[in-house]
Amino acid sequence: MLQFELLKTEGLARRGRLTLNHGVVQTPIFMPVGTYGTVKGVTPRSLEEMQAQIILGNTFHLWMRPGLDVIRQFGGLHRFERWDRPILTDSGGFQVWSLGEMRKISEEGVRFASPVNGDKLFLTPEISMQIQTVLDSDIVMQFDECTPYEVKGHLTTDAEARASMELSLRWAQRCRAEFARLENRNALFGIVQGGMFEHLREESLAALVDMDFPGYAIGGVSVGEPKEEMLRIMAHTPHRLPAHKPRYLMGVGTPEDLVAGVAAGVDMFDCVMPTRNARNGHLFTRFGDLKLRNARHRADERPLDETCSCYACRGTTAPDGSVAGGFSRAYLHHLERCGEMLGPMLCTIHNLHYYLNLMREIRESLEAGRFEAFRVQFAKDRARGV
Numbered sequence: 001m002l003q004f005e006l007l008k009t010e011g012l013a014r015r016g017r018l019t020l021n022h023g024v025v026q027t028p029i030f031m032p033v034g035t036y037g038t039v040k041g042v043t044p045r046s047l048e049e050m051q052a053q054i055i056l057g058n059t060f061h062l063w064m065r066p067g068l069d070v071i072r073q074f075g076g077l078h079r080f081e082r083w084d085r086p087i088l089t090d091s092g093g094f095q096v097w098s099l100g101e102m103r104k105i106s107e108e109g110v111r112f113a114s115p116v117n118g119d120k121l122f123l124t125p126e127i128s129m130q131i132q133t134v135l136d137s138d139i140v141m142q143f144d145e146c147t148p149y150e151v152k153g154h155l156t157t158d159a160e161a162r163a164s165m166e167l168s169l170r171w172a173q174r175c176r177a178e179f180a181r182l183e184n185r186n187a188l189f190g191i192v193q194g195g196m197f198e199h200l201r202e203e204s205l206a207a208l209v210d211m212d213f214p215g216y217a218i219g220g221v222s223v224g225e226p227k228e229e230m231l232r233i234m235a236h237t238p239h240r241l242p243a244h245k246p247r248y249l250m251g252v253g254t255p256e257d258l259v260a261g262v263a264a265g266v267d268m269f270d271c272v273m274p275t276r277n278a279r280n281g282h283l284f285t286r287f288g289d290l291k292l293r294n295a296r297h298r299a300d301e302r303p304l305d306e307t308c309s310c311y312a313c314r315g316t317t318a319p320d321g322s323v324a325g326g327f328s329r330a331y332l333h334h335l336e337r338c339g340e341m342l343g344p345m346l347c348t349i350h351n352l353h354y355y356l357n358l359m360r361e362i363r364e365s366l367e368a369g370r371f372e373a374f375r376v377q378f379a380k381d382r383a384r385g386v
């Protein structure tokens with residue numbers, strides 16, 4: 001089941017509410033990425049504390065390990081990974097594509113060797129729907145081909161992007177049929193392809209809208225293309241999708257991309273940056289990015305971000321309201337230099353909190369009709385420097 005209510009709009013930006021089988025999600029929203037059934041480095045309790053509303057699961061990886069029999073035994077991913085709020089799973093197509101050469105694509109599906117044990121595997125629209133039905137995710141992504149930006153050193157041509165987009169459309173039909181046959185009560189999203197070609201994006205979008213999905217994603221971006229190409233597609237496509245249905249921009253992006261994406265009419269985002277960058281000591285703050293390894297942090301007593309209320313920056317607030325101070329940049333720099341695991345843990349808490357808090361501030365600005373003012377202040381603050 002999926003219900004989407006538009007609460008407020010400001011230009012192309014929207015404040016909405018998405019009701020799914022496992023709960024309600026306020027949009028615009030950032031969705032933390034959980035690859036192997038966990039958001040790396042944080043506990044489900046920390047995710048709830050930072051008010052994560054929906055997380056991503058990974059069809060491809062979970063299918064291989066622990067395998068569907070184990071997930072089925074637990075009645076789905078929610079009970080297995082102890083997360084009782086909404087989950088969105090990707091279809092596996094992109095993950096196979098990321099494997100690089102070890103795959104063979106045909107009309108039927110994708111053949112590839114398991115990166116876990118080398119077994120010959122076959123993923124099709126039908127098998128992807130069957131896997132995501134066992135996972136029982138609230139939002140299921142269609143099995144698609146993520147059209148590459150370049151192939152063997154040449155930019156994907158219009159003809160190549162068309163062929164790929166039309167394959168994904170035929171796969172969208174097969175996903176819809178299989179999803180209905182399985183009597184899956186969750187929500188299946190179509191994925192718009194079309195490469196960097198606006199007219200192909202419009203053809204893909206029109207065909208998917210005809211298939212009447214409850215929600216839509218924009219795929220085929222953030223695949224190595226120049227930033228201005230991604231921004232061109234992000235400006236072109238989202239607002240052409242049905243206004244009364246949720247719009248998900250896959251694999252995007254930096255804090256600046258999220259703000260620009262909301263302004264272009266996007267409701268949902270996912271990206272590995274906050275978690276992956278945290279593990280590399282690359283922190284996001286209100287006033288710019290911070291590289292923890294830099295020697296200038298060696299004796300700096302300040303928190304990462306004095307305006308941040310996360311556990312790493314602010315510590316915990318005692319029942320009497322007194323705040324047990326957070327951690328200093330000096331301490332975090334020390335953990336990073338020693339390779340201590342508490343380092344990535346605290347940095348992941350901060351980065352995820354930063355992304356989730358940014359989206360919360362965006363939602364509040366939309367509710368107050370001052371998203372434009374928020375955008376101006378956001379850009380000024382981020383340029384200030386840490």
Ligand SMILES: CNc1nc2c(CCNCC3CCCCC3)c3nc(N)[nH]c(=O)c3cc2[nH]1
Nearest residue numbers: 035056057058090094146219220221222250251
């Ligand atoms: C990073 N850039 C990018 N990601 C894309 C993704 C993946 C989005 N993230 C999913 C999570 C990844 C980690 C595990 C959990 C699921 C894309 N996925 C699909 N199906 N199609 C795309 O065109 C597609 C395009 C994408 N571009």
Ligand SMILES: [Zn+2]
Nearest residue numbers: 308310313350
């Ligand atoms: Zn913080």
